[in-house]
Amino acid sequence: MSVIIIGTLDTKGAEIGFARDVLTAQGLDVHVVDTGVMGDPAFDPDTAASAVAEAGGSTLSELRERGDRGHAMEVMGDGAAAVVSRLYEDGNLDGVLGLGGSGNTSVATAAMRALPYGVPKVMVSTMASGDTRPYVESRDIMMLYSVADIEGLNQLSRRVISNAALAVVGMVANDPDVEVEDRPTIGITMFGVTTPCVKTARAYLEDRGYETIVFHATGTGGQAMENLVEQGVIDGVLDVTTTEWADELVGGVLSAGPDRLDAAGATGTPQVVSVGALDMVNFGAKADVPAEFHDRNLHVHNPQVTLMRTTEDECAELGRIIGEKLNAATGPTALALPLDGVSMLDVEGEDFHDPFADAALFDALRATIDDHVELIELDTDINDEAFAETMAQQLHEYMQAAELAPTLGED
Structure with missing residues (x-):
């Protein structure tokens, strides 16, 4: 078993050497990738910083002469990603350990994000107690806060680094015996306010032999599903909850970025999409809502989450954006509209019930989508069992037509 350590040997040589010794004492092979730019390495690495820089499209001398730390970190991140990808493809990588401050955290996690889901990835970082999303994004990266700066070995740093190294040992040296069934896999998006819909649809699909993976539509959830569609892990998409686009458009905190809704269309993956x-x-928290929105319709979901109702104009723009995304699809695509409410809060009597905003959304979608996008409309809210089963049935029919359905899934 081989573990890759990514670190800057010009500044963190003692710490990286200590981590290497912990791993080798456990019987693992260790390959050290040096990402240091400015100084000489404390010991000879297995992959030199010069090789990492070249893999990133530059040279170590150019990076030193330019003296631009941000540019150097970007180059070394690209290079480290290329190096570890090659090691993985050659069968020489079973897990990755990174150590560092903000600079090498950026570099090492860029490399980790280039690896498939399931490959053990542990990052010891001074940045791990803050906002880790820029480093983790939608990947399965474990981040461990270093507590003290990674600057010298002491009773604290030795214990933290040892814990991280032994965590990697546990992951790579023990077969978790995770059952992997060769069944068509459906990706489904969910929010708390669309949970009943997803539960019903999921039961329908699993009864017909599919495996389902549900993604919480919190930005990284949508990104993770898009990544897995691109990798071919997901065979069909039931995109119940496209709420991340509202955050992308208006400026909320759970955006999945402008590429949300692209992967299934680009790969021809069968998809049924709704407006959850x-x-x-x-x-x-309510106190953190930007001042420009203080006069809007706000709903305190919990002390840490405040929701804001989208307006007619915003809904119309969301309809146009989503319609254009679906028009670009190369595979079977349906749009399902629940005319009586797009969430638990949007039904009659609830805080976000707004038939005019919903109509603006629906009208924009109808006006935008092309003929090849199948339109399904039901006079129910999104969490009605009939709506959920209609979406799931439509996706099942697409999967059957594409010969992707389970053999037991014949109705």
Whole structure:
């Protein structure tokens, strides 16, 4: 078993050497990738910093002469990603350990994000107690806070680094015996306010032999599903909850970025898409809602989450954006509209019930989608069992037509 350590040997040589010794004492092979730019390495690495820089499209001398730390970190991140990808493809990588401050955290996690899901990835970082999303994004990266700066070995740093190294040992040296069934896999998006819909649809699909993976539509959830579609892990998409686009458009905290809704269309993956939770934009605590939105319809979901109702104009723009995304699809695609409410909060009597905003959303979608996008409309809210089963049945029919359905899934 081989573990890759990514670190800057010009500044963190003692710490990286200590981590290497912990791993080798456990019987693992260790390959050290040096990402240091400015100084000489404390010991000879297995992959030199010069090789990492070249893999990133530059040279070590150019990076030193330029003296631009941000540019150097970007180059070394690209290079480290290329190096570890090659090691993985050659069968020489079973896990990755990174150590560092903000600079090498950026570099090492860029390399980790280039690896498939399931490959053990542990990052010891001074940045791990803050906002880790820029480093983790939608990947399965474990981040361990270093507590003290990674600057010298002492009773604290030795214990933290040892814990991280032994965590990697546990992951790579023990077969978790995770059952992997060769069944078509459906990706489903969910929010708390669309949970009943997803539960019903999921039961329908699993009864017909599919495996389902549910993604919480919190930005990284949508990104993770898009990544897995691109990798071919997901065979069909039931995109119940497209709420991340509301955050992307309006400026909420749970955006999945402008590429959300691209992967299934680009790969020809069968998809049925709805408008779940497009009635809301997400912010943190109520006190953290930007001042420009203080006069809007706000709903305190919990002390850490405040929701804001989308307006007619915002809903119309969301309809146009999503319609254009679906028009670009190369595979079978349906759009399902629940005319009586797009979330639990959007039904009659609830805080976000707004038939005019919903109509703006629906009208924009109808006006935008091309003929090859199948339109399904039901006079129910999104969490009605009939709506959920209609979506699931439509996706099942697409999967059957594409010969992707389970053999037991014949109705």
